[in-house]
Amino acid sequence: MRIVGLTGGIASGKSTVSNLFKANGIPVVDADVIARNVLKKGSGGWKRVVAAFGEDILLPSREVDRPKLGQMVFSSDSKRQLLNKLMAPYISSGIFWEILKEWAKGAKVVVVDIPLLFEAKMDKWTKPIVVVWVSQDTQLNRLMERDGLSEEDARNRVMAQMSLDLKRGKADIVIDNNGGLDELHQQFDKVLSEIRRPLTWIEFWRSRQGAFSILGLVTSGLFVCKQLN
Numbered sequence: 001m002r003i004v005g006l007t008g009g010i011a012s013g014k015s016t017v018s019n020l021f022k023a024n025g026i027p028v029v030d031a032d033v034i035a036r037n038v039l040k041k042g043s044g045g046w047k048r049v050v051a052a053f054g055e056d057i058l059l060p061s062r063e064v065d066r067p068k069l070g071q072m073v074f075s076s077d078s079k080r081q082l083l084n085k086l087m088a089p090y091i092s093s094g095i096f097w098e099i100l101k102e103w104a105k106g107a108k109v110v111v112v113d114i115p116l117l118f119e120a121k122m123d124k125w126t127k128p129i130v131v132v133w134v135s136q137d138t139q140l141n142r143l144m145e146r147d148g149l150s151e152e153d154a155r156n157r158v159m160a161q162m163s164l165d166l167k168r169g170k171a172d173i174v175i176d177n178n179g180g181l182d183e184l185h186q187q188f189d190k191v192l193s194e195i196r197r198p199l200t201w202i203e204f205w206r207s208r209q210g211a212f213s214i215l216g217l218v219t220s221g222l223f224v225c226k227q228l229n
């Protein structure tokens with residue numbers, strides 16, 4: 001199986017690109033969705049985060065007040081690192097299980113959309129790595145517009161991540177998303193054909209089909225040996 005890493009910065013356009021993958025029949029594992037489930041009321045992650053940050057971060061429904069927690073962690077490095085440390089094991093195991101589900105369904109290619117792919121050092125598990133890049137001005141403008149944030153809050157969120165220029169340097173494929181959606185679609189078509197190229201042998205052996213082939217080979221090898229003895 002080919003595990004494609006999709007990353008970028010906040011509001012650089014990862015979800016827009018992952019929707020294009022889904023529309024083309026490629027399954028996407030979304031780390032933001034997994035992280036949201038980790039904070040669902042009563043879950044293990046919720047308990048650890050409430051124990052560390054206090055009940056002040058809860059709404060009357062006892063769900064986490066996400067904007068409030070966001071305000072806290074994006075304006076304090078130490079609080080953000082604490083939240084990352086508490087949630088990381090749940091997020092990485094959630095990603096692992098979602099990939100395993102796709103493997104069991106027989107997917108040959110899966111895209112994992114992880115905003116903090118490099119920061120969390122998960123890049124070693126994915127190949128190729130696609131970075132959705134925009135200039136900092138475009139990023140801030142799109143973030144302020146989409147989430148209704150002040151410039152200061154938007155900057156805090158952008159600064160909480162590795163710079164997009166640094167991520168761009170680590171990419172196998174770069175999507176420049178500064179232009180309009182038409183330009184994005186044109187670049188996406190090229191990325192799609194790259195992602196769909198035939199699997200390498202290693203990727204094939206990692207797929208469900210490959211694993212069953214190995215099992216079949218080993219079983220028939222054992223059978224032949226038994227007949228010879």
Ligand SMILES: CC(C)(COP(=O)(O)OP(=O)(O)OC[C@H]1O[C@@H](n2cnc3c(N)ncnc32)[C@H](O)[C@@H]1O)[C@@H](O)C(=O)NCCC(=O)NCCS
Pocket residue numbers: 009010011031032035039066067069070073080083084087091114115116117160161
């Ligand atoms: C702080 C929280 C509650 C704020 O929730 P909110 O609904 O406002 O934002 P949302 O979850 O939609 O995230 C939006 C974007 O913020 C960025 N972001 C989220 N968490 C972090 C973080 N810890 N460090 C840097 N950037 C982050 C990502 O680019 C993400 O796509 C939430 O982001 C969270 O639980 N973060 C910690 C989990 C995490 O690391 N998520 C990233 C998945 S790898």
Ligand SMILES: Nc1ncnc2c1ncn2[C@@H]1O[C@H](COP(=O)(O)OP(=O)(O)OP(=O)(O)O)[C@@H](O)[C@H]1O
Pocket residue numbers: 008009010011012013014015016017032115142143146177178179180181184
């Ligand atoms: N090429 C484009 N032209 C204009 N607007 C765009 C383009 N690409 C994305 N956008 C808009 O920019 C905003 C951010 O895009 P998107 O939500 O896909 O980013 P993201 O990287 O997934 O963000 P996050 O990290 O917060 O999940 C959205 O409002 C989206 O509609």
